[in-house]
Amino acid sequence: MNKQQQQQHERSMSRVEKGLARRYRQERNFKRLGLGAILMGLLFVSFLFISIFANGYTAFQQTFVKLDVFYDPEVIAPVGETDPDVLSAGHYGGLVKATMRELFPSVTNRRDKKKLYGLISTGAAFQIRERVMQDPSVIGQRESIWVPADDDVDMLIKGHIDLSLPESDRRIKDDQLSWIQGMQEDGRVEKRFNTTFFAAGDSREPELSGIKGAAVGSFFTLLICLAISFPVGVAAAVYLEEVAPKNRWTDLIEVNINNLAAVPSIVFGLLGLAVFINFFGLPRSVPLVGGLVLALMTLPTIIIASRVALKSVPPSIREAALGVGASPMQTITHHVLPLALPGMLTGTIIGMAQALGETAPLLMIGMVAFIVDIPGGAMDPSAVLPVQIYLWADSPERAFVERTSAAIMVLLVFLISMNLLAVWLRKKFERRW
Amino acid sequence: MHTSTLIIVLLGLMSLAYYLGRKRSLNLVSGRVRDLHSLPSYYGLHTALWCGIPAILLLVVWISFEGSVVTSLVVDSLPQETQNLPPERLNLVLNDIRNLATGDIVSTTVDENMQQAADHYAGLQSISNMAMFVVALSLAIMAGYIAHRSISRQQRARNRVEKAVNFFLLSSSTLAIFTTIGIVLSVLFESIRFFQQIPVTDFIFGLEWSPQTAIRLDQVGSSGVFGAIPLFAGTFLITLIAMVVAVPIGLLSAIYMAEYAGRHFRSLAKPVLEVLAGIPTVVYGFFAALTVAPFFRDMGATLGLGVSSESALAAGVVMGIMIIPFVSSLSDDVINAVPQAMRDGSYGLGATRSETIRQVIVPAALPGIVGGVLLAVSRAIGETMIVVMAAGLSANLTANPLEAVTTVTVQIVTLLVGDQEFDSAKTLAAFALALVLFVITLALNMIALHIVRKYREQYE
Numbered sequence: 001m002n003k004q005q006q007q008q009h010e011r012s013m014s015r016v017e018k019g020l021a022r023r024y025r026q027e028r029n030f031k032r033l034g035l036g037a038i039l040m041g042l043l044f045v046s047f048l049f050i051s052i053f054a055n056g057y058t059a060f061q062q063t064f065v066k067l068d069v070f071y072d073p074e075v076i077a078p079v080g081e082t083d084p085d086v087l088s089a090g091h092y093g094g095l096v097k098a099t100m101r102e103l104f105p106s107v108t109n110r111r112d113k114k115k116l117y118g119l120i121s122t123g124a125a126f127q128i129r130e131r132v133m134q135d136p137s138v139i140g141q142r143e144s145i146w147v148p149a150d151d152d153v154d155m156l157i158k159g160h161i162d163l164s165l166p167e168s169d170r171r172i173k174d175d176q177l178s179w180i181q182g183m184q185e186d187g188r189v190e191k192r193f194n195t196t197f198f199a200a201g202d203s204r205e206p207e208l209s210g211i212k213g214a215a216v217g218s219f220f221t222l223l224i225c226l227a228i229s230f231p232v233g234v235a236a237a238v239y240l241e242e243v244a245p246k247n248r249w250t251d252l253i254e255v256n257i258n259n260l261a262a263v264p265s266i267v268f269g270l271l272g273l274a275v276f277i278n279f280f281g282l283p284r285s286v287p288l289v290g291g292l293v294l295a296l297m298t299l300p301t302i303i304i305a306s307r308v309a310l311k312s313v314p315p316s317i318r319e320a321a322l323g324v325g326a327s328p329m330q331t332i333t334h335h336v337l338p339l340a341l342p343g344m345l346t347g348t349i350i351g352m353a354q355a356l357g358e359t360a361p362l363l364m365i366g367m368v369a370f371i372v373d374i375p376g377g378a379m380d381p382s383a384v385l386p387v388q389i390y391l392w393a394d395s396p397e398r399a400f401v402e403r404t405s406a407a408i409m410v411l412l413v414f415l416i417s418m419n420l421l422a423v424w425l426r427k428k429f430e431r432r433w
Numbered sequence: 434m435h436t437s438t439l440i441i442v443l444l445g446l447m448s449l450a451y452y453l454g455r456k457r458s459l460n461l462v463s464g465r466v467r468d469l470h471s472l473p474s475y476y477g478l479h480t481a482l483w484c485g486i487p488a489i490l491l492l493v494v495w496i497s498f499e500g501s502v503v504t505s506l507v508v509d510s511l512p513q514e515t516q517n518l519p520p521e522r523l524n525l526v527l528n529d530i531r532n533l534a535t536g537d538i539v540s541t542t543v544d545e546n547m548q549q550a551a552d553h554y555a556g557l558q559s560i561s562n563m564a565m566f567v568v569a570l571s572l573a574i575m576a577g578y579i580a581h582r583s584i585s586r587q588q589r590a591r592n593r594v595e596k597a598v599n600f601f602l603l604s605s606s607t608l609a610i611f612t613t614i615g616i617v618l619s620v621l622f623e624s625i626r627f628f629q630q631i632p633v634t635d636f637i638f639g640l641e642w643s644p645q646t647a648i649r650l651d652q653v654g655s656s657g658v659f660g661a662i663p664l665f666a667g668t669f670l671i672t673l674i675a676m677v678v679a680v681p682i683g684l685l686s687a688i689y690m691a692e693y694a695g696r697h698f699r700s701l702a703k704p705v706l707e708v709l710a711g712i713p714t715v716v717y718g719f720f721a722a723l724t725v726a727p728f729f730r731d732m733g734a735t736l737g738l739g740v741s742s743e744s745a746l747a748a749g750v751v752m753g754i755m756i757i758p759f760v761s762s763l764s765d766d767v768i769n770a771v772p773q774a775m776r777d778g779s780y781g782l783g784a785t786r787s788e789t790i791r792q793v794i795v796p797a798a799l800p801g802i803v804g805g806v807l808l809a810v811s812r813a814i815g816e817t818m819i820v821v822m823a824a825g826l827s828a829n830l831t832a833n834p835l836e837a838v839t840t841v842t843v844q845i846v847t848l849l850v851g852d853q854e855f856d857s858a859k860t861l862a863a864f865a866l867a868l869v870l871f872v873i874t875l876a877l878n879m880i881a882l883h884i885v886r887k888y889r890e891q892y893e
Binding site for chain 2: 016023024026027030031033034036037038040041045048051052055231232233236238239240243244250252253256257258259260262263264266267268270271273274275280281296299303327356358359360363364368386387389390393404405408411412415423
């Protein structure tokens with residue numbers, strides 16, 4: 001190396017070294033930026049979950065009030081009456097009111113009485129009726145029973161009502177507050193596990209509303225969706241991957257499937273509205289139509305996942321089967337399909353999880369109706385879980401906020417377990433060829 | 434009897450047919466399977482298919498025509514003056530008759546004629562039901578019997594069964610095409626009816642959106658103006674905000690995951706981020722409306738800014754959060770598709786990791802990333818629940834993210850939820866909006882898929 005070259009080398013080395021600190025700094029900053037982005041994502045996830053949980057966990061408890069009910073024969077029916085028609089016609093609401101008056105004899109003013117009655121849920125009367133219908137011999141006797149409190153009382157007990165506000169801005173007035181405190185001192189107020197939430201349908205009264213109707217509706221909808229999209233999706237994937245000749249027609253089908261996967265879900269709802277409801281005349285709000293629409297929507301997901309699963313089966317399997325004399329169809333049904341099935345099932349479960357959380361297309365086919373009854377089949381009007389969440393989120397009562405969050409928690413539990421099942425399936429049956 | 438009972442009976446018959454067909458084929462050759470053309474189970478399947486498919490086809494046809502045939506028979510039996518009513522009124526009468534026959538609540542007083550018609554209707558219904566039962570079952574038994582008789586040693590049962598299965602496979606795969614055609618037709622027809630009432634140019638270039646149409650002429654506040662520009666602008670604004678949130682975070686986390694993260698970190702962080710993708714949009718909507726929007730409003734109040742409680746910002750940010758995993762998983766794919774040799778070459782020249790990423794990997798992966806971002810944009814444009822729950826309803830033409838704007842999807846939902854007559858401009862407008870939405874997302878997808886595919890070919 002001559003001198004000039006050496007000089008040049010040193011010069012460029014010094015240039016490189018001068019820039020090195022800056023470049024390493026840039027490197028560190030860039031790495032921090034990436035880490036920051038991921039942490040931001042993780043922060044969003046945890047923030048979302050904490051916010052939902054903090055709002056929702058209280059909904060699993062409900063405030064109950066102990067009432068000493070006198071089953072007054074004059075109000076219900078004479079002692080010894082067992083005819084259910086007579087029993088169910090009794091004036092049970094009056095019974096609850098009488099009990100409350102007895103509890104606070106000092107309340108005489110009409111307006112105050114009305115406020116007093118407002119502390120107890122309207123469901124109390126139904127509960128007492130159930131009790132009497134079950135056992136008519138209680139008529140004429142006195143019994144202590146626990147009945148649900150009104151949702152405003154429930155909110156107060158759970159600390160969601162700001163007592164520092166002026167009285168006119170509060171749902172609970174000062175005298176109601178003193179009555180509740182009186183009952184609390186008597187040990188008449190208690191928080192219990194909210195079974196209504198899991199056992200009832202929708203209701204205008206938060207304390208009487210539950211998710212069972214929506215959950216059953218979701219079940220039927222998913223059943224229809226699965227019954228259609230799984231066989232059709234797998235069949236389409238098998239056709240495209242194993243049977244079809246590569247020509248314009250199959251290219252067209254492929255392009256179509258890829259595009260359908262990205263069509264906004266609300267457009268599928270309009271398709272359902274125009275085709276299933278207006279053209280075929282199927283009824284609105286039923287799981288059958290919901291399931292059909294969701295099946296069309298999840299088909300691309302299932303087809304794409306199934307094709308990937310079929311592709312991963314090595315050609316040697318097919319060649320071996322054909323070599324020992326199996327027909328092409330036998331090769332598929334006896335050898336390729338069983339090997340690809342775990343992958344297909346994983347895709348199907350993910351598709352079903354998507355369908356379970358989908359709301360927008362169901363709004364279009366009228367699944368937003370207010371439905372109290374728990375559906376008994378795929379042709380009964382019903383809501384589904386996400387739509388129920390949407391409806392409750394729109395309700396002004398404070399108590400519905402916690403119920404919405406609780407319903408979301410239930411929905412997320414379903415979704416996460418479905419996804420975990422898919423992951424488990426993939427892990428268990430994944431094969432490296 | 435119910436249709437589901439019939440289907441269960443048919444399934445039972447099919448399994449019986451399978452059993453009998455299989456048994457007969459075995460009997461024919463007295464157990465020597467090698468003398469048969471196909472395996473015995475194919476003879477069974479062949480018989481079962483003949484037993485089931487014609488009956489099920491008949492069932493489908495019967496059910497789809499039953500309603501209209503019975504109705505027209507009932508109409509013929511009505512008194513002449515009722516038959517001459519205009520179609521809408523006649524429909525009301527028919528509804529009442531139907532309700533009376535099924536024991537539901539009837540809107541008018543029930544007279545002699547109506548009771549008669551309802552009895553007639555119920556009678557026809559039960560006759561049709563019985564007839565369907567008898568015809569379908571006898572068809573199943575007959576077809577099954579014929580197929581059973583036709584079994585012989587030379588019958589090519591396997592080929593026939595395979596042909597049937599092949600047909601099923603083919604028709605399943607064409608369902609995707611029918612779905613697309615169905616979407617296009619259903620949206621297009623109603624849009625054409627809409628554009629007969631409102632000119633296309635008014636719709637696409639109009640600056641005011643106020644879909645309340647007047648029922649009476651003198652009604653106040655019902656202008657019925659259908660200019661969609663404010664909706665497009667609102668959609669664009671929210672999508673833009675979403676992209677500003679999602680693209681940097683999604684892209685940077687994908688880069689970090691692919692290039693920097695250790696195996697442990699990746700196996701922990703990746704599933705957690707993917708959880709974001711699995712959360713239903715209605716949950717994001719609730720989160721936006723309950724937590725994020727009040728947060729922005731309060732923050733604006735402390736800064737002295739008037740932030741609407743249905744601001745575009747809240748909806749856009751939450752939508753961005755929703756799209757993060759979408760962007761990051763797509764970018765992850767394309768970054769991993771960049772050949773290792775390019776990285777090695779860059780390191781060999783003395784570049785640091787970040788320099789390699791910025792000057793080699795990202796430029797190489799750029800087409801794929803652009804494609805992924807376009808897919809994300811189309812996703813954001815079509816997203817419904819977040820904006821329905823967190824964005825506004827009034828169509829403001831503004832670029833201020835702190836104000837309330839409305840979007841195309843919000844308007845589709847508000848126009849179509851609830852009961853309206855199906856031919857008013859208001860309802861039809863929803864289909865015109867859906868057509869625009871469909872065309873835009875379709876175009877974006879086509880472009881994105883084309884770019885992604887082209888990019889993949891480059892490195893394969």
